[in-house]
Each structure stands twice: as structure tokens, then as C-alpha cells.
């Protein structure tokens with residue numbers, strides 16, 4: 001038995017048969033008992049992340065919510081973004097030599113996302129303190145699971161790019177670019193200090209976490225490119241987490257800055 005079929009099993013992939021599930025807007029696994037259990041567990045994990053952050057029970061301890069002591073932030077952050085790249089490449093090895101255009105683009109987006117984050121951690125972000133070791137390991141595990149499993153599922157790609165696929169590529173590029181622009185604004189505002197500054201410029205004039213919003217846009221792009229059910233589960237989990245974290249960040253800013261603009265929202269301008 002193929003070792004990967006323990007994880008999940010898809011019908012035989014036939015790139016010329018557009019009536020198969022691979023031709024559908026979403027690609028689903030076969031609903032065997034093992035896959036039902038696997039996808040239920042992945043959904044629970046994903047939803048649990050946002051719920052934990054919202055309730056405070058598993059608040060991730062980095063940045064504004066960091067502990068007094070911990071790992072060096074650059075080393076911790078680099079680790080948690082680099083491991084997913086390793087997982088992505090390893091999971092792609094079996095199909096890499098004969099990869100289709102769709103497979104190459106999906107892989108490229110995953111590696112670009114985590115590669116961009118590695119470069120930002122090394123050369124752009126200005127950190128003011130440590131990151132909690134457990135948080136580092138938890139985030140590293142989640143990202144590695146997401147990237148590795150999406151790369152593995154990329155063995156069963158869309159048979160050919162369709163309109164949603166190209167929209168996904170656009171959203172990915174737009175989301176990553178806008179996300180970078182807002183990271184740069186934060187780094188420039190901080191300058192040589194290690195203080196927290198009331199953010200302004202770009203969409204910071206409307207929300208406290210525009211970089212989170214554009215991260216969600218980029219992952220929506222990856223969903224439209226991959227089209228696997230797991231990409232939707234991962235997107236919902238990340239969006240839930242980032243929504244919850246942005247609300248906590250808004251509360252934090254309101255407490256820290258007495259003159260905080262009352263109309264500024266958490267992540268969605270004018271709405272949330």
C-alpha cells in the first residue's frame with residue numbers, strides 16, 4: 001500500500017477527465033472512515049486555534065503578548081517559517097520531476113509565502129523581546145502540517161487552470177504584497193527604538209491589523225489555487241485565529257494609548 005494512502009486516498013487522477021472530482025470547484029477526499037476521522041481532527045484543530053485565542057486559553061505568547069523570558073525572536077520566528085518550506089519540498093519530491101503548471105504554481109505560492117516570511121524575519125521586522133518556546137513549537141507544528149499536507153495533496157491538482165485559479169493567483173500576489181507593505185510601515189515607524197508606536201499610514205488608519213487582513217487574502221488565493229478541502233479548513237482556521245488576535249490587539253492598543261482613535265477597528269475597516 002502507498003504509504004500516503006494511510007493519510008488520505010483520492011480516486012485515481014485522470015487529467016483529461018473533467019467529470020471527475022478533480023474537475024469540480026473543490027477537490028474532496030474519498031469519505032472513508034479514516035478520512036472522516038482525519039478531516040474531523042483537522043477541522044477541530046483549525047477551529048480550536050481561533051477559539052483558543054479568542055477565549056485566551058491558548059493565547060500565543062509573542063509580540064505584544066510575549067513572556068518576559070524566552071527564545072530569541074528572530075531565531076524562533078525563522079524556525080517556525082523555515083520548517084514549513086522543508087515540509088513542502090519533501091512532500092513534493094515524488095511529483096516534482098513531472099509537475100504540471102498547476103502543481104508548480106501551487107508549490108511556488110507555498111514556498112513564496114514562507115520564504116517571504118523568513119526574509120522579513122531576518123531583514124525587516126524589528127522585535128522588542130523574546131518569543132515563548134511552546135508558542136514557537138506550536139506555530140511551527142501547525143504551519144508545517146498545513147504546508148506539508150497542502151504540498152502532499154498537490155499530487156491531485158486541478159486538471160487545468162480555470163478562472164478561479166487565476167483569480168487565486170491574483171489574490172495571492174495582491175495579498176502578499178499588501179501584507180509586506182504593512183510590515184514595512186511597522187518597521188519604519190519603530191525606527192531604531194524598541195517602543196510600540198500608534199500605527200498610521202496605509203490601512204493602519206482604519207484598522208490595527210491590516211497585515212492580518214491581507215494575509216487572509218493571500219491564503220484565500222492559495223485555496224483557489226489548490227482547491228483542496230484542506231485548504232479551506234486551513235483558511236478558516238487562520239482567519240478565525242487572526243480575527244481573534246486582531247480583537248485582542250485592538251483592546252491592547254486602546255489600553256496603551258489613551259488618545260487611541262475611537263473609530264479604528266480591528267481588521268475589517270468600518271466593520272470589525
Ligand SMILES: NC(=O)c1ccc[n+]([C@@H]2O[C@H](COP(=O)([O-])OP(=O)(O)OC[C@H]3O[C@@H](n4cnc5c(N)ncnc54)[C@H](OP(=O)(O)O)[C@@H]3O)[C@@H](O)[C@H]2O)c1
Nearest residue numbers: 063064125126127128129186190195196197211212215238
Ligand atoms: N497564517 C496565520 O495563521 C498567521 C498567524 C499569525 C500571524 N500571521 C502573519 O504573520 C505576520 C506577523 O504577525 P504578528 O502577529 O507577529 O504581527 P505583529 O504583532 O503586528 O508584529 C509584526 C512586527 O511589527 C512590530 N510591531 C507590531 N506593532 C508595532 C507597533 N505598534 N509599533 C512598532 N512595531 C510594532 C512587531 O514587534 P514586536 O515583536 O516587538 O511586537 C514585529 O516586529 C502577519 O502578516 C500575520 O498576518 C499569520
